[in-house]
Amino acid sequence: MQNRYAIEQLIEAGVWISQKGWVPATGGNFSARTDSGFVVTASGYDKGQLAPEHFLQFDCHGQIESGTGKPSAETELHLSIYQLVADATCVLHTHSVAATVLSRFIKSDTLTITGYEMQKSLTGILSHEETLQIAIFDNDQDIEQLAEKVALRYQRNPLYHGVLIRGHGLYAWGRTPSETRRHLEGLEFLFACELERIKLEATL
Ligand SMILES: CSC[C@@H](O)[C@@H](O)C(=O)COP(=O)(O)O
Numbered sequence: 001m002q003n004r005y006a007i008e009q010l011i012e013a014g015v016w017i018s019q020k021g022w023v024p025a026t027g028g029n030f031s032a033r034t035d036s037g038f039v040v041t042a043s044g045y046d047k048g049q050l051a052p053e054h055f056l057q058f059d060c061h062g063q064i065e066s067g068t069g070k071p072s073a074e075t076e077l078h079l080s081i082y083q084l085v086a087d088a089t090c091v092l093h094t095h096s097v098a099a100t101v102l103s104r105f106i107k108s109d110t111l112t113i114t115g116y117e118m119q120k121s122l123t124g125i126l127s128h129e130e131t132l133q134i135a136i137f138d139n140d141q142d143i144e145q146l147a148e149k150v151a152l153r154y155q156r157n158p159l160y161h162g163v164l165i166r167g168h169g170l171y172a173w174g175r176t177p178s179e180t181r182r183h184l185e186g187l188e189f190l191f192a193c194e195l196e197r198i199k200l201e202a203t204l
């Protein structure tokens with residue numbers, strides 16, 4: 001997609017995501033694939049109040065092409081997703097309470113979800129009876145290392161729709177900005193449901 005369109009889509013997504021309460025403080029970062037690489041948010045801004053000057057353009061090897069300021073601290077993860085998932089054109093990273101808490105509560109490297117109609121909000125899932133498996137990676141301040149772990153796991157088993165970073169948040173992707181928003185909203189809904197279910201079951 002063209003830079004201008006990509007940035008417009010990400011600004012709009014940021015307003016919506018912020019209203020949902022999924023990017024508190026300056027948490028979260030967004031990107032979209034462009035004709036020459038991808039655009040990504042600059043670091044440290046309120047993601048609900050983005051303007052065109054809060055984006056940097058990277059080429060497909062991760063070299064800055066244009067833009068000012070510091071790129072997102074997690075740019076490497078966006079680059080890795082574009083390199084791994086050929087048809088991903090947008091990546092939205094959020095810090096919701098549900099994604100943060102659930103990814104800490106689940107100790108294994110996979111969150112397994114089944115039984116919810118909302119699973120069908122994810123492209124390719126046709127029934128609540130299917131089992132959704134969302135990979136969980138331990139958080140790491142070394143984003144290059146984290147991106148390598150995502151790549152290694154993807155090469156063993158392709159990942160779909162998104163991944164969780166433990167105690168940190170969700171990275172969701174899709175073939176268009178609107179599909180990415182649908183995946184993000186569907187996954188966030190499912191995480192919130194799972195959290196409620198786990199809390200209720202603990203009281204029984
Ligand atoms: C509010 S701290 C969150 C950051 O450490 C990071 O995880 C994040 O999502 C935003 O980083 P940024 O560099 O603004 O893209």
Ligand SMILES: [Zn+2]
Nearest residue numbers: 027028093169
């Ligand atoms: Zn983050």
